[in-house]
Amino acid sequence: MVKPSEQSSHDSERTLALRLRVWRQLRGGEGHFEEYSLAAVPVSASFLEMMDMLNEQLIREGKDTVAFDHDCREGICGMCSMTINGMPHGPIPGVTTCQLHMRNFRDGETITVEPWRARAFPVLKDLAVNRSAFDKVIQAGGFITVRTGSATEANNTLIPKPIADEAMDAAECIGCGACVASCKNGSAMLFVGAKINHLNILPQGQPERERRTLAMVKTMDDAGFGNCTNYGECQAHCPKGITLDVIAKLNRDYLRARVKEFFSSTGKARKGGE
Amino acid sequence: MSDSSCCKNCQPASIGKKVIMALSGLVLAGFVFGHMIGNLTVFKGAAAINEYAEFLHAHPGLIWSARTVLIISVIAHIWSGVLLTIENRIARAGGPAVEVTRRASLSSRTMPYSGVIILAFIIFHLLHYTFRTIALGGQEFGPNVYGMIVAGFSQPAVAVFYIASMILLCLHLSHGISSVFQTLGLRNERWRGRLDVLATLYGWVIALGFISIPLAVLLGRLK
Numbered sequence: 498m499v500k501p502s503e504q505s506s507h508d509s510e511r512t513l514a515l516r517l518r519v520w521r522q523l524r525g526g527e528g529h530f531e532e533y534s535l536a537a538v539p540v541s542a543s544f545l546e547m548m549d550m551l552n553e554q555l556i557r558e559g560k561d562t563v564a565f566d567h568d569c570r571e572g573i574c575g576m577c578s579m580t581i582n583g584m585p586h587g588p589i590p591g592v593t594t595c596q597l598h599m600r601n602f603r604d605g606e607t608i609t610v611e612p613w614r615a616r617a618f619p620v621l622k623d624l625a626v627n628r629s630a631f632d633k634v635i636q637a638g639g640f641i642t643v644r645t646g647s648a649t650e651a652n653n654t655l656i657p658k659p660i661a662d663e664a665m666d667a668a669e670c671i672g673c674g675a676c677v678a679s680c681k682n683g684s685a686m687l688f689v690g691a692k693i694n695h696l697n698i699l700p701q702g703q704p705e706r707e708r709r710t711l712a713m714v715k716t717m718d719d720a721g722f723g724n725c726t727n728y729g730e731c732q733a734h735c736p737k738g739i740t741l742d743v744i745a746k747l748n749r750d751y752l753r754a755r756v757k758e759f760f761s762s763t764g765k766a767r768k769g770g771e
Numbered sequence: 772m773s774d775s776s777c778c779k780n781c782q783p784a785s786i787g788k789k790v791i792m793a794l795s796g797l798v799l800a801g802f803v804f805g806h807m808i809g810n811l812t813v814f815k816g817a818a819a820i821n822e823y824a825e826f827l828h829a830h831p832g833l834i835w836s837a838r839t840v841l842i843i844s845v846i847a848h849i850w851s852g853v854l855l856t857i858e859n860r861i862a863r864a865g866g867p868a869v870e871v872t873r874r875a876s877l878s879s880r881t882m883p884y885s886g887v888i889i890l891a892f893i894i895f896h897l898l899h900y901t902f903r904t905i906a907l908g909g910q911e912f913g914p915n916v917y918g919m920i921v922a923g924f925s926q927p928a929v930a931v932f933y934i935a936s937m938i939l940l941c942l943h944l945s946h947g948i949s950s951v952f953q954t955l956g957l958r959n960e961r962w963r964g965r966l967d968v969l970a971t972l973y974g975w976v977i978a979l980g981f982i983s984i985p986l987a988v989l990l991g992r993l994k
Contacts, residue, residue, distance in 0.1 A: 583869030616864040683862035723862030724785040728875035749956025
Protein backbone atom coordinates (compact mmCIF):
# COMPACT_ATOMS: atom_id res chain seq x y z
CA MET A 498 0.00 0.00 0.00
CA VAL A 499 1.26 3.47 -0.81
CA LYS A 500 0.97 5.69 2.20
CA PRO A 501 -0.52 9.15 1.58
CA SER A 502 2.70 10.76 2.79
CA GLU A 503 4.59 9.04 -0.03
CA GLN A 504 2.35 10.68 -2.62
CA SER A 505 3.10 14.23 -1.48
CA SER A 506 3.82 16.87 -4.09
CA HIS A 507 7.36 17.08 -2.75
CA ASP A 508 7.88 13.42 -3.55
CA SER A 509 6.58 13.64 -7.09
CA GLU A 510 8.85 16.57 -7.87
CA ARG A 511 12.02 14.90 -6.61
CA THR A 512 14.11 13.34 -9.37
CA LEU A 513 17.17 11.11 -9.51
CA ALA A 514 20.22 11.02 -11.71
CA LEU A 515 21.24 7.39 -12.18
CA ARG A 516 24.04 5.36 -13.66
CA LEU A 517 22.75 2.10 -15.11
CA ARG A 518 24.83 -1.01 -15.83
CA VAL A 519 22.56 -2.94 -18.15
CA TRP A 520 23.16 -6.40 -19.60
CA ARG A 521 23.10 -6.29 -23.41
CA GLN A 522 23.00 -9.53 -25.37
CA LEU A 523 21.93 -10.46 -28.88
CA ARG A 524 20.27 -13.83 -29.57
CA GLY A 525 22.95 -16.50 -29.62
CA GLY A 526 25.69 -13.98 -28.83
CA GLU A 527 27.84 -13.34 -25.81
CA GLY A 528 26.50 -10.70 -23.48
CA HIS A 529 28.18 -7.79 -21.76
CA PHE A 530 27.32 -4.88 -19.47
CA GLU A 531 26.86 -1.42 -20.93
CA GLU A 532 26.73 1.74 -18.85
CA TYR A 533 24.18 4.49 -19.33
CA SER A 534 23.48 7.78 -17.56
CA LEU A 535 19.87 8.71 -17.03
CA ALA A 536 18.86 12.09 -15.60
CA ALA A 537 15.61 13.46 -14.17
CA VAL A 538 14.00 10.16 -13.19
CA PRO A 539 10.95 11.00 -11.03
CA VAL A 540 10.94 9.05 -7.75
CA SER A 541 7.29 8.19 -8.39
CA ALA A 542 8.23 6.30 -11.56
CA SER A 543 8.19 2.52 -11.45
CA PHE A 544 11.35 0.64 -12.35
CA LEU A 545 9.83 -0.29 -15.71
CA GLU A 546 8.91 3.35 -16.38
CA MET A 547 12.52 4.21 -15.67
CA MET A 548 13.55 1.57 -18.23
CA ASP A 549 11.05 3.14 -20.68
CA MET A 550 12.80 6.50 -20.13
CA LEU A 551 16.14 4.83 -20.89
CA ASN A 552 14.74 3.35 -24.10
CA GLU A 553 13.31 6.73 -25.19
CA GLN A 554 16.75 8.23 -24.63
CA LEU A 555 18.33 5.40 -26.68
CA ILE A 556 15.80 5.98 -29.51
CA ARG A 557 16.66 9.70 -29.54
CA GLU A 558 20.32 8.76 -29.80
CA GLY A 559 19.54 6.35 -32.63
CA LYS A 560 20.66 3.32 -30.64
CA ASP A 561 19.13 -0.15 -30.15
CA THR A 562 16.65 -0.21 -27.26
CA VAL A 563 16.95 -2.54 -24.27
CA ALA A 564 14.62 -5.53 -24.58
CA PHE A 565 12.78 -6.49 -21.39
CA ASP A 566 9.61 -8.41 -20.57
CA HIS A 567 6.54 -6.65 -19.14
CA ASP A 568 2.80 -6.84 -19.46
CA CYS A 569 0.20 -5.91 -16.85
CA ARG A 570 2.44 -3.57 -14.84
CA GLU A 571 0.28 -4.16 -11.78
CA GLY A 572 2.12 -7.10 -10.26
CA ILE A 573 -0.14 -9.98 -11.27
CA CYS A 574 0.95 -11.26 -14.68
CA GLY A 575 4.45 -12.51 -13.89
CA MET A 576 6.02 -11.17 -17.07
CA CYS A 577 8.47 -8.63 -15.68
CA SER A 578 11.76 -10.08 -14.60
CA MET A 579 15.17 -8.35 -14.18
CA THR A 580 17.72 -9.00 -11.48
CA ILE A 581 18.33 -5.59 -9.93
CA ASN A 582 21.57 -5.19 -7.96
CA GLY A 583 21.68 -8.99 -7.64
CA MET A 584 18.08 -9.29 -6.42
CA PRO A 585 15.32 -10.65 -8.65
CA HIS A 586 12.59 -7.95 -8.71
CA GLY A 587 14.89 -5.63 -6.79
CA PRO A 588 15.51 -4.72 -3.17
CA ILE A 589 11.96 -4.58 -1.77
CA PRO A 590 10.60 -8.00 -0.71
CA GLY A 591 7.13 -8.94 -1.90
CA VAL A 592 6.93 -6.77 -5.01
CA THR A 593 7.49 -7.37 -8.70
CA THR A 594 9.77 -5.16 -10.82
CA CYS A 595 6.77 -3.25 -12.18
CA GLN A 596 5.64 -2.40 -8.64
CA LEU A 597 9.11 -1.32 -7.55
CA HIS A 598 9.35 2.46 -7.41
CA MET A 599 12.39 4.63 -7.94
CA ARG A 600 11.97 6.22 -4.50
CA ASN A 601 13.72 3.09 -3.24
CA PHE A 602 16.96 4.17 -4.94
CA ARG A 603 19.40 6.96 -4.09
CA ASP A 604 20.35 9.91 -6.25
CA GLY A 605 23.58 9.14 -8.10
CA GLU A 606 23.27 5.41 -7.44
CA THR A 607 24.69 2.87 -9.90
CA ILE A 608 22.09 0.18 -10.58
CA THR A 609 23.09 -3.15 -12.11
CA VAL A 610 20.31 -4.71 -14.19
CA GLU A 611 20.67 -8.30 -15.38
CA PRO A 612 18.38 -10.95 -16.86
CA TRP A 613 17.30 -14.04 -14.85
CA ARG A 614 20.37 -16.28 -14.80
CA ALA A 615 19.65 -19.99 -15.16
CA ARG A 616 20.47 -22.66 -17.70
CA ALA A 617 16.77 -23.43 -18.10
CA PHE A 618 16.02 -19.75 -18.90
CA PRO A 619 18.20 -18.90 -21.92
CA VAL A 620 18.54 -15.19 -22.69
CA LEU A 621 16.53 -14.18 -25.77
CA LYS A 622 17.81 -10.61 -25.93
CA ASP A 623 19.19 -8.25 -23.29
CA LEU A 624 16.98 -8.69 -20.22
CA ALA A 625 14.34 -10.94 -21.81
CA VAL A 626 14.69 -14.65 -21.11
CA ASN A 627 12.80 -17.65 -22.47
CA ARG A 628 10.64 -19.05 -19.67
CA SER A 629 9.00 -21.75 -21.83
CA ALA A 630 10.37 -24.35 -19.41
CA PHE A 631 7.68 -23.21 -16.94
CA ASP A 632 5.00 -23.61 -19.62
CA LYS A 633 6.22 -27.15 -20.27
CA VAL A 634 5.94 -27.96 -16.55
CA ILE A 635 2.36 -26.64 -16.55
CA GLN A 636 1.55 -28.61 -19.71
CA ALA A 637 2.81 -31.75 -17.98
CA GLY A 638 0.32 -31.54 -15.14
CA GLY A 639 -0.67 -28.05 -14.06
CA PHE A 640 -4.33 -28.62 -14.90
CA ILE A 641 -7.34 -30.78 -14.10
CA THR A 642 -9.09 -32.81 -16.77
CA VAL A 643 -12.83 -32.08 -16.87
CA ARG A 644 -15.56 -32.19 -19.49
CA THR A 645 -16.40 -28.60 -20.28
CA GLY A 646 -19.82 -27.41 -21.18
CA SER A 647 -21.54 -29.54 -18.54
CA ALA A 648 -20.68 -27.77 -15.31
CA THR A 649 -22.05 -29.51 -12.25
CA GLU A 650 -23.71 -27.78 -9.30
CA ALA A 651 -20.86 -25.98 -7.47
CA ASN A 652 -22.09 -27.00 -4.03
CA ASN A 653 -21.67 -30.70 -4.91
CA THR A 654 -17.96 -30.40 -4.16
CA LEU A 655 -17.47 -29.11 -0.65
CA ILE A 656 -14.06 -27.68 0.21
CA PRO A 657 -13.13 -26.80 3.81
CA LYS A 658 -12.20 -23.14 4.16
CA PRO A 659 -8.61 -23.79 5.38
CA ILE A 660 -7.98 -26.01 2.35
CA ALA A 661 -9.41 -23.41 0.01
CA ASP A 662 -7.18 -20.76 1.64
CA GLU A 663 -4.10 -22.95 1.33
CA ALA A 664 -4.82 -23.67 -2.32
CA MET A 665 -5.36 -19.96 -2.96
CA ASP A 666 -2.07 -19.09 -1.24
CA ALA A 667 -0.25 -21.53 -3.53
CA ALA A 668 -2.20 -20.27 -6.54
CA GLU A 669 -0.86 -16.78 -5.89
CA CYS A 670 2.31 -17.87 -7.73
CA ILE A 671 2.46 -15.79 -10.91
CA GLY A 672 5.18 -17.97 -12.49
CA CYS A 673 7.63 -15.10 -12.89
CA GLY A 674 10.70 -17.27 -12.23
CA ALA A 675 12.25 -15.15 -9.46
CA CYS A 676 12.61 -18.37 -7.43
CA VAL A 677 14.83 -19.88 -10.12
CA ALA A 678 16.77 -16.64 -10.57
CA SER A 679 17.41 -16.24 -6.83
CA CYS A 680 18.24 -19.91 -6.21
CA LYS A 681 21.96 -20.61 -6.05
CA ASN A 682 21.14 -23.95 -7.68
CA GLY A 683 18.82 -22.60 -10.39
CA SER A 684 16.08 -24.81 -8.94
CA ALA A 685 12.39 -24.43 -9.82
CA MET A 686 11.09 -26.30 -6.77
CA LEU A 687 9.18 -23.31 -5.34
CA PHE A 688 7.30 -22.80 -8.62
CA VAL A 689 6.56 -26.50 -9.12
CA GLY A 690 5.70 -26.86 -5.42
CA ALA A 691 3.22 -24.00 -5.62
CA LYS A 692 1.52 -25.41 -8.71
CA ILE A 693 1.40 -28.96 -7.29
CA ASN A 694 -0.01 -27.76 -3.97
CA HIS A 695 -2.59 -25.57 -5.62
CA LEU A 696 -4.16 -28.60 -7.36
CA ASN A 697 -3.15 -31.56 -5.19
CA ILE A 698 -4.97 -30.41 -2.08
CA LEU A 699 -8.28 -29.66 -3.78
CA PRO A 700 -10.89 -32.40 -4.42
CA GLN A 701 -10.85 -31.55 -8.14
CA GLY A 702 -7.12 -32.32 -8.27
CA GLN A 703 -7.32 -35.78 -6.68
CA PRO A 704 -7.97 -38.01 -9.73
CA GLU A 705 -4.70 -36.92 -11.37
CA ARG A 706 -2.70 -36.29 -8.21
CA GLU A 707 0.03 -38.92 -8.62
CA ARG A 708 0.29 -38.64 -12.38
CA ARG A 709 0.52 -34.86 -12.11
CA THR A 710 3.25 -34.91 -9.48
CA LEU A 711 5.46 -37.40 -11.29
CA ALA A 712 5.00 -35.73 -14.68
CA MET A 713 5.68 -32.19 -13.43
CA VAL A 714 8.82 -33.23 -11.53
CA LYS A 715 10.11 -35.17 -14.53
CA THR A 716 9.51 -32.21 -16.85
CA MET A 717 11.20 -29.92 -14.34
CA ASP A 718 14.27 -32.19 -14.22
CA ASP A 719 14.41 -32.56 -18.00
CA ALA A 720 14.27 -28.79 -18.48
CA GLY A 721 17.66 -28.46 -16.75
CA PHE A 722 16.63 -26.83 -13.48
CA GLY A 723 18.84 -27.52 -10.47
CA ASN A 724 18.05 -29.46 -7.30
CA CYS A 725 16.74 -27.87 -4.11
CA THR A 726 19.29 -27.79 -1.29
CA ASN A 727 17.09 -25.84 1.12
CA TYR A 728 18.84 -22.47 0.91
CA GLY A 729 15.53 -20.62 1.19
CA GLU A 730 16.57 -17.83 -1.18
CA CYS A 731 13.47 -18.47 -3.31
CA GLN A 732 11.13 -17.68 -0.42
CA ALA A 733 13.12 -14.56 0.42
CA HIS A 734 12.80 -13.26 -3.17
CA CYS A 735 9.31 -14.48 -4.14
CA PRO A 736 7.17 -11.42 -4.93
CA LYS A 737 4.08 -13.35 -3.80
CA GLY A 738 5.38 -14.67 -0.48
CA ILE A 739 5.20 -18.37 -1.39
CA THR A 740 6.95 -20.31 1.40
CA LEU A 741 9.16 -23.39 1.51
CA ASP A 742 6.08 -25.23 2.83
CA VAL A 743 5.12 -25.94 -0.77
CA ILE A 744 8.50 -27.60 -1.39
CA ALA A 745 8.15 -29.84 1.69
CA LYS A 746 4.70 -30.81 0.47
CA LEU A 747 5.97 -31.38 -3.07
CA ASN A 748 8.62 -33.73 -1.66
CA ARG A 749 5.96 -35.55 0.39
CA ASP A 750 3.58 -35.86 -2.57
CA TYR A 751 6.38 -37.03 -4.84
CA LEU A 752 7.41 -39.79 -2.40
CA ARG A 753 3.78 -40.80 -2.00
CA ALA A 754 3.31 -40.93 -5.78
CA ARG A 755 6.47 -43.01 -6.26
CA VAL A 756 5.40 -45.53 -3.62
CA LYS A 757 1.91 -45.77 -5.08
CA GLU A 758 3.35 -46.20 -8.57
CA PHE A 759 5.78 -48.88 -7.38
CA PHE A 760 3.02 -50.92 -5.77
CA SER A 761 0.36 -50.12 -8.35
CA SER A 762 -2.00 -52.86 -9.46
CA THR A 763 -0.52 -55.08 -12.18
CA GLY A 764 -3.95 -55.82 -13.65
CA LYS A 765 -5.97 -58.96 -14.07
CA ALA A 766 -4.41 -62.40 -14.38
CA ARG A 767 -3.90 -63.33 -18.01
CA LYS A 768 -5.47 -66.29 -19.75
CA GLY A 769 -4.01 -69.49 -18.37
CA GLY A 770 -3.93 -68.10 -14.87
CA GLU A 771 -0.44 -66.65 -14.73
CA MET B 772 18.24 -32.44 -22.36
CA SER B 773 19.87 -34.44 -25.12
CA ASP B 774 23.41 -34.06 -23.79
CA SER B 775 22.56 -35.78 -20.52
CA SER B 776 19.64 -38.00 -21.53
CA CYS B 777 21.64 -41.19 -20.93
CA CYS B 778 22.62 -40.14 -17.43
CA LYS B 779 19.09 -38.92 -16.72
CA ASN B 780 17.71 -42.36 -17.56
CA CYS B 781 19.89 -44.30 -15.17
CA GLN B 782 19.65 -41.71 -12.38
CA PRO B 783 16.82 -41.14 -9.96
CA ALA B 784 14.91 -37.86 -10.26
CA SER B 785 16.07 -34.74 -8.47
CA ILE B 786 13.89 -35.47 -5.43
CA GLY B 787 15.01 -39.13 -5.48
CA LYS B 788 18.63 -38.06 -5.17
CA LYS B 789 17.67 -35.73 -2.34
CA VAL B 790 15.94 -38.57 -0.50
CA ILE B 791 19.02 -40.79 -0.90
CA MET B 792 21.13 -37.94 0.47
CA ALA B 793 18.72 -37.39 3.38
CA LEU B 794 18.40 -41.06 4.41
CA SER B 795 22.14 -41.81 4.11
CA GLY B 796 22.84 -38.59 6.02
CA LEU B 797 20.42 -39.66 8.74
CA VAL B 798 22.29 -42.98 9.16
CA LEU B 799 25.63 -41.16 9.36
CA ALA B 800 24.27 -38.55 11.78
CA GLY B 801 22.99 -41.35 14.01
CA PHE B 802 26.35 -43.11 13.79
CA VAL B 803 28.36 -40.09 14.93
CA PHE B 804 26.18 -39.90 18.04
CA GLY B 805 26.90 -43.52 18.93
CA HIS B 806 30.59 -43.05 18.11
CA MET B 807 30.74 -39.98 20.36
CA ILE B 808 29.14 -41.82 23.28
CA GLY B 809 31.62 -44.68 22.79
CA ASN B 810 34.56 -42.25 22.69
CA LEU B 811 33.47 -40.54 25.90
CA THR B 812 34.29 -43.77 27.80
CA VAL B 813 37.88 -42.45 27.57
CA PHE B 814 37.02 -40.28 30.58
CA LYS B 815 36.30 -43.42 32.61
CA GLY B 816 39.95 -44.42 32.27
CA ALA B 817 42.21 -46.43 30.03
CA ALA B 818 40.70 -49.77 31.05
CA ALA B 819 37.14 -48.70 30.16
CA ILE B 820 37.84 -47.58 26.60
CA ASN B 821 40.23 -50.46 25.90
CA GLU B 822 37.57 -52.90 27.10
CA TYR B 823 35.02 -51.16 24.88
CA ALA B 824 37.36 -51.55 21.89
CA GLU B 825 37.96 -55.22 22.74
CA PHE B 826 34.22 -55.78 23.05
CA LEU B 827 33.70 -54.41 19.53
CA HIS B 828 36.49 -56.50 18.06
CA ALA B 829 35.23 -59.62 19.82
CA HIS B 830 31.94 -59.33 17.91
CA PRO B 831 32.86 -59.31 14.20
CA GLY B 832 29.23 -59.90 13.22
CA LEU B 833 28.16 -56.73 15.01
CA ILE B 834 31.04 -54.61 13.77
CA TRP B 835 30.74 -55.78 10.16
CA SER B 836 26.98 -55.23 10.00
CA ALA B 837 27.53 -51.68 11.19
CA ARG B 838 30.43 -51.21 8.78
CA THR B 839 28.37 -52.50 5.84
CA VAL B 840 25.54 -50.06 6.56
CA LEU B 841 28.04 -47.23 7.03
CA ILE B 842 29.98 -47.98 3.84
CA ILE B 843 26.76 -48.09 1.81
CA SER B 844 25.59 -44.84 3.42
CA VAL B 845 28.90 -43.05 2.82
CA ILE B 846 28.98 -44.12 -0.83
CA ALA B 847 25.33 -43.11 -1.34
CA HIS B 848 25.88 -39.79 0.45
CA ILE B 849 28.97 -38.88 -1.58
CA TRP B 850 27.47 -40.10 -4.86
CA SER B 851 24.26 -38.06 -4.45
CA GLY B 852 26.20 -35.08 -3.10
CA VAL B 853 28.59 -34.98 -6.06
CA LEU B 854 25.75 -35.37 -8.59
CA LEU B 855 23.61 -32.69 -6.95
CA THR B 856 26.53 -30.25 -6.70
CA ILE B 857 27.58 -30.71 -10.33
CA GLU B 858 24.01 -30.46 -11.65
CA ASN B 859 23.34 -27.37 -9.56
CA ARG B 860 26.49 -25.61 -10.77
CA ILE B 861 25.43 -26.27 -14.37
CA ALA B 862 21.83 -25.21 -13.74
CA ARG B 863 22.94 -21.90 -12.21
CA ALA B 864 24.78 -20.98 -15.44
CA GLY B 865 27.30 -18.79 -13.66
CA GLY B 866 24.73 -16.82 -11.69
CA PRO B 867 24.30 -13.05 -11.64
CA ALA B 868 27.24 -10.63 -11.74
CA VAL B 869 26.06 -9.22 -8.41
CA GLU B 870 25.53 -12.05 -5.91
CA VAL B 871 23.11 -11.32 -3.06
CA THR B 872 22.24 -13.69 -0.21
CA ARG B 873 19.10 -12.88 1.74
CA ARG B 874 18.63 -15.90 3.95
CA ALA B 875 20.75 -18.91 2.89
CA SER B 876 22.80 -19.82 5.97
CA LEU B 877 26.57 -20.15 6.01
CA SER B 878 26.22 -23.87 6.72
CA SER B 879 23.91 -24.38 3.73
CA ARG B 880 26.27 -22.55 1.39
CA THR B 881 29.34 -24.50 2.53
CA MET B 882 27.90 -28.05 2.49
CA PRO B 883 30.13 -29.36 -0.36
CA TYR B 884 33.26 -27.83 1.22
CA SER B 885 32.58 -28.99 4.78
CA GLY B 886 31.68 -32.39 3.32
CA VAL B 887 34.97 -32.75 1.43
CA ILE B 888 37.06 -31.71 4.45
CA ILE B 889 35.13 -34.10 6.71
CA LEU B 890 35.78 -36.87 4.15
CA ALA B 891 39.52 -36.07 4.20
CA PHE B 892 39.35 -36.24 8.00
CA ILE B 893 37.56 -39.61 7.90
CA ILE B 894 40.21 -41.07 5.58
CA PHE B 895 43.00 -39.85 7.88
CA HIS B 896 41.09 -41.09 10.92
CA LEU B 897 40.60 -44.58 9.42
CA LEU B 898 44.25 -44.81 8.39
CA HIS B 899 45.19 -44.02 11.98
CA TYR B 900 42.76 -46.14 14.01
CA THR B 901 41.28 -48.76 11.68
CA PHE B 902 43.95 -49.59 9.08
CA ARG B 903 46.72 -48.47 11.42
CA THR B 904 49.08 -47.38 8.67
CA ILE B 905 49.75 -43.94 10.16
CA ALA B 906 51.53 -43.99 13.51
CA LEU B 907 51.12 -40.83 15.55
CA GLY B 908 53.42 -39.94 18.44
CA GLY B 909 55.56 -43.03 18.17
CA GLN B 910 52.82 -45.08 19.83
CA GLU B 911 52.99 -48.75 18.87
CA PHE B 912 49.85 -50.23 17.35
CA GLY B 913 48.15 -52.66 19.63
CA PRO B 914 45.11 -53.14 21.82
CA ASN B 915 45.91 -49.96 23.77
CA VAL B 916 43.42 -47.54 22.14
CA TYR B 917 43.76 -45.19 25.10
CA GLY B 918 47.48 -44.86 24.42
CA MET B 919 46.83 -44.15 20.74
CA ILE B 920 44.34 -41.40 21.60
CA VAL B 921 46.68 -39.67 24.04
CA ALA B 922 49.73 -40.04 21.78
CA GLY B 923 47.81 -38.73 18.76
CA PHE B 924 46.26 -35.71 20.44
CA SER B 925 49.51 -34.81 22.19
CA GLN B 926 50.56 -33.48 18.80
CA PRO B 927 48.96 -30.03 18.49
CA ALA B 928 48.65 -30.22 14.69
CA VAL B 929 46.61 -33.44 14.94
CA ALA B 930 44.43 -32.01 17.71
CA VAL B 931 43.81 -28.77 15.80
CA PHE B 932 42.86 -30.65 12.59
CA TYR B 933 40.54 -32.84 14.66
CA ILE B 934 38.87 -29.89 16.39
CA ALA B 935 38.51 -27.99 13.10
CA SER B 936 36.96 -31.04 11.45
CA MET B 937 34.46 -31.43 14.29
CA ILE B 938 33.42 -27.76 14.01
CA LEU B 939 32.86 -28.35 10.28
CA LEU B 940 30.87 -31.46 11.18
CA CYS B 941 28.72 -29.29 13.45
CA LEU B 942 28.18 -26.86 10.56
CA HIS B 943 27.38 -29.75 8.19
CA LEU B 944 24.91 -31.31 10.64
CA SER B 945 23.16 -28.04 11.46
CA HIS B 946 22.03 -27.70 7.83
CA GLY B 947 21.86 -31.42 7.11
CA ILE B 948 19.59 -32.52 9.96
CA SER B 949 17.15 -29.71 9.30
CA SER B 950 17.18 -30.52 5.57
CA VAL B 951 16.32 -34.17 6.24
CA PHE B 952 12.92 -33.08 7.50
CA GLN B 953 12.34 -30.78 4.53
CA THR B 954 13.35 -33.43 1.98
CA LEU B 955 11.09 -36.05 3.54
CA GLY B 956 8.26 -33.51 3.55
CA LEU B 957 8.06 -33.28 7.33
CA ARG B 958 8.44 -29.55 7.80
CA ASN B 959 6.39 -26.37 7.56
CA GLU B 960 6.84 -22.69 8.43
CA ARG B 961 5.72 -23.33 12.03
CA TRP B 962 8.29 -26.09 12.54
CA ARG B 963 11.08 -24.70 10.40
CA GLY B 964 12.60 -22.54 13.13
CA ARG B 965 12.28 -25.23 15.81
CA LEU B 966 13.88 -27.87 13.56
CA ASP B 967 16.71 -25.47 12.68
CA VAL B 968 17.40 -24.96 16.40
CA LEU B 969 17.21 -28.72 17.01
CA ALA B 970 19.65 -29.40 14.16
CA THR B 971 22.12 -26.75 15.35
CA LEU B 972 21.88 -28.10 18.89
CA TYR B 973 22.53 -31.63 17.65
CA GLY B 974 25.54 -30.42 15.68
CA TRP B 975 27.01 -28.70 18.74
CA VAL B 976 26.37 -31.67 21.05
CA ILE B 977 28.22 -33.96 18.63
CA ALA B 978 31.06 -31.50 18.02
CA LEU B 979 31.60 -30.59 21.69
CA GLY B 980 31.41 -34.25 22.73
CA PHE B 981 34.21 -35.16 20.31
CA ILE B 982 36.24 -31.99 20.92
CA SER B 983 36.28 -32.59 24.69
CA ILE B 984 38.79 -35.44 24.18
CA PRO B 985 41.62 -33.59 22.35
CA LEU B 986 41.04 -30.63 24.69
CA ALA B 987 41.41 -32.89 27.73
CA VAL B 988 44.63 -34.32 26.28
CA LEU B 989 46.03 -30.86 25.45
CA LEU B 990 45.12 -29.59 28.93
CA GLY B 991 46.84 -32.59 30.49
CA ARG B 992 43.67 -34.11 31.96
CA LEU B 993 44.17 -37.36 29.99
CA LYS B 994 47.65 -38.86 30.13
